[in-house]
Amino acid sequence: MQNRSVARFAVPVGVVGIVLLLVVPLPPAMLDVLIVVNITASLVILLTSMYVQKPLDFSVFPSLILVFTLFRLGLNVASTRLVLGQGFAGEVIDAFGHFVVGGSLVIGLVIFLILVVIQFVVITNGAGRVAEVGARFTLDAMPGKQMAIDADLNSGLIDEDTARRRRAEVSAEADFYGAMDGGSKFVKGDAIAGIVITVINLVGGFAIGMVQMGMSAGEAIERFSLLTVGDGLVTQIPALLLSVSTGIVVTRATAEGDMGTAAASQLTQSRTALLVAGGAAVALALLPGMPKLPFLAVGGALLVAGQRIGAREKAEAAAAAEPAVAEVAAPSAETPEQLIEQMRVHTLEILLAPDLVDLVGTGPDQDLLARVRALRHKVALDLGIVVPPVRTRDSVDLPPSTYVVRVAGVEVGRGQAPPGRVLALGDDLAALPGTAVSEPVFGLPGKWVPAELRHAAEISGATVVDRVSVLVTHLSALVHDHAARLLGREDVRVLTEGVKQVNPSVVEELVPALLSLGEVQRVLQGLLVEQVPIRDLGRIYEALTLRARVSTDPEGLVEAARSALGPALAAPYVQEGALRVLTLEPVLEHQLAENLRPGDQGSQLLVDPQRLDTVLAQLRAAVGRAEAEGRGVVLACSPAIRPALRRLVALADPRLPVLSYSEVTAAGVQVDTVGVVNGDHAIAA
Structure with a gap:
């Protein structure tokens, strides 16, 4: 608790202290301490940026850029006051001015200018551009990411808490890149300020030495200019470290580990690359005039590393092959229990083509089993039934990239999930490569695009869905449609x-x-x-x-x-406090009631086929108009004919709810009649 209180007040106190640097003179010893703090803190920030796994883990970084930029400017003002006033600004600046650059003004200026060019022209400009592009792309992709989260929530893949957390992460990511876009401007301005302050110190020191102190031109240059260069180096080195930190943070594109681990694993993933690079280094050593030892040492190290990677790959391949060989060598004795298990018809199963077996893994795009478990939980809460365990197995009889869902051994749905691709949904997909397809649940137009173009598809306004989400959403719809059989x-x-x-x-x-x-x-x-x-x-x-x-x-x-x-039947269809209903014209409803006949499978309506086709066509048209307006409708009728009418309506639109008048009124909400069907023509309400 005490540590939290100290941390809470440390930053505000520090900022107030930085402001005091601008107006209160400092003794040289105190300036030395603050310069060491500046260099060390900049080094800590650089190392922290290398070890974070994703940019949001260092969300305070944009604010740190502002604070440390102000800190360096305060140190510049304090050191300038000491250099011009006393001709001495502490041992750190004196050491940088004499020892680091060898006491040479020309060498110091050259090193200072090189540092400024590296920071201002190379790192700061590049990091600023990456931050700007990252901010724009992140903001453009926000709607697609939010829609993907809503789709996962609606399909039962995630719960409400997870959806809320993911929405907060999307919002925080957009805020972070926007802040980094502005923070990079602080670093750029700091580099410009360093150049201006150094020039002012050179001119001011030269003038003070000759005019006020009566020094010669050579003495003034030797005393003040070296201190000015040392001051510039002391402030530019932390500024350079912070610029590098900015570039590292905004260019991170992976969250699989820290920068060192990711770089080591990826640079050593290709044995051929190391062998070719090592051979090229050895070949350069053979050229006349080239130093032999450095090229041979580096080339030999690369060749040894390549050989070790090759040996490791062979060992891993052999270890993976041993279980397969043992399985083939073992006799396959088919017991009656095994045959019975193979004969058993599973209530619900998913068949995967051989190239889709990778969906059953642990990666973010390979969590089929985990998301199926989440789907079972959601269906239990929605419908009140416990979905039986879903058997997942591969089938060599399926075409490539195809999956099949079976209920009681009968195929009820089929779709595709090509490896290495994601499904982009939207109306304007002409610019994206891929074959046009229809989303299996809602029939939305889409394209299976390469996974590496996911960001480009989101920028174009498309909603991007991974393969597992497509399959699980399809499975969810099929489970709801066949819940009675399950x-x-x-x-x-x-x-x-x-x-x-x-x-x-x-x-x-x-x-x-x-x-x-x-x-x-x-x-x-x-x-x-x-x-x-x-x-x-x-x-x-x-x-x-x-x-x-x-x-x-x-x-x-x-x-x-x-x-x-009662009200629970109509509640799912209430929108904005109103229930939109279609009704039957009283004469038609009376005729249907007169033609109601009992049957073994329930009551039946004996309707003239032509009249029935007209009624169903009018219902389809009315439902289509409602869907075009983004609203749902229900069909209301008398309780006596509701069961039989529901079976007939299912022929036209299985998803159109049919409620009785008592069920509609039990909802206790406003009822809006949007159409009346009479079997001859629809009468708009």
Whole structure:
């Protein structure tokens, strides 16, 4: 706690002290201490910038640039006051002026100018340009990154806390690069100020030595000019370190490790490159007049390093081959248990082409299994069912880059996820390379572009989605569409036992006294077919208990359960406090009620095919208009015909909800009628 309090007040006190440097004279000994602090702190900042894994780990760096720029300017003012006033500015500046440059004014000026050129022309300009481009690209990519986070949240790949943290990181990244763009201007201005201050000190010292102190021109130059050059070197070296730190931070493009580790691993990844470079160094040693020892030493070191990398690669290849050889050599005795396991039909499985097996890994683009687990968690919270474990295996029968999703051994969806590519979604993708495709869930236009063009695609305004996200989003949609098939008898038993722990009387009264477990399963499946969550099982079982005393007709049981859920049915479709509904013209609704007939699979509507086609066409048109406006609609009808009408509407648009009037009014929200369908023409509301 004490350390935190000290750190809290250290920086404000330090800034106030820097301001005092501009107006309060310092003794030479104190100036020596502050100069050493400046050099050491600049070195610490440089090393810290090398060891951070990503720029945001050093988010305070733009502020440090401003503080240390002001610190150096304060030291310049203090040293100038001592040089011109006393002809002595401490031992550090004196050492730089005499020992470091050998007491030669020409050598000192040359070294000073070289440092200024390196800092101002090379490092500062380059770092400033990178910071400017990074800030612009980061700001342009923000909408795409935010949309990708929303897509991952909606598909269940991440939870709300993770989405909130990722949004904060995106915002912090944009703020950081914007601050670095401005911070680089401080470094550039510091270099210019150093040149101006040095020139002023040279002229002022020469004038003071000759006019006020009566020195000769040679004495004035020897005394004041060397101190001025030493002062310039003392301030330019920390400025150069800070400029290098700026360049390192804004050019970091990897978060896999610190700069030293990443450089060592990447520079030694190619054995051929080291061998060729070593051979070239040895060849240069053979040229006449060339020094033999340096070239031979460097070339020999590179050749030895290349040989060691080759030996290491062979050892790793041999170690990887040993398990495969052992597996081939082992006899494959197929036991009955193994055959039964191979024969078993899995409830939910993903088949991957051989080139997609890399999706099952630990990298950021290879976390398929982890994201499937997150999807199961989200589906449980959304629909109230426990998705069975997803079996993932490869299949040599699939075309390259293809995946298949199966439910109970039957293919329900297929898509592509080419290796080394990401899916760019948007309307303006002509400038991006790749084959035009349609996103498998929403049918959005897109292109599979090379992964290295991800940043360019985001800048162009496209939403970029990685391969795993595409597959998991597709799987999520398929799970919701086939939730009824995924709910097995054993799953219903587990769910019922869960209700029994908190509400035993309801379960004991219903199962098996009134309904069997199979009949309860059929009711729950009927709800899931219409995307009705079954999380509130206690309320559903209470409604089934009352209805089952009158009739065990499955359709009546489903409607009783829907009635018990009440407002929860319409709530997902309420937008901006209003529920937009399509209704049937009263004459048409009366005719449909008269043509309602019972059947083995529930009630059926006997409608003339031509009239039915007209009704379905009008519904499709009305839904299309609503989607064009970015709004959803539901179809409302009388409770008597709702189940049969829902089965007919599914032929035109399976995703159009069909609610009864009682379910619509139970929502307790404003109802906006957006269209009336009469079977002949739609009447706009």
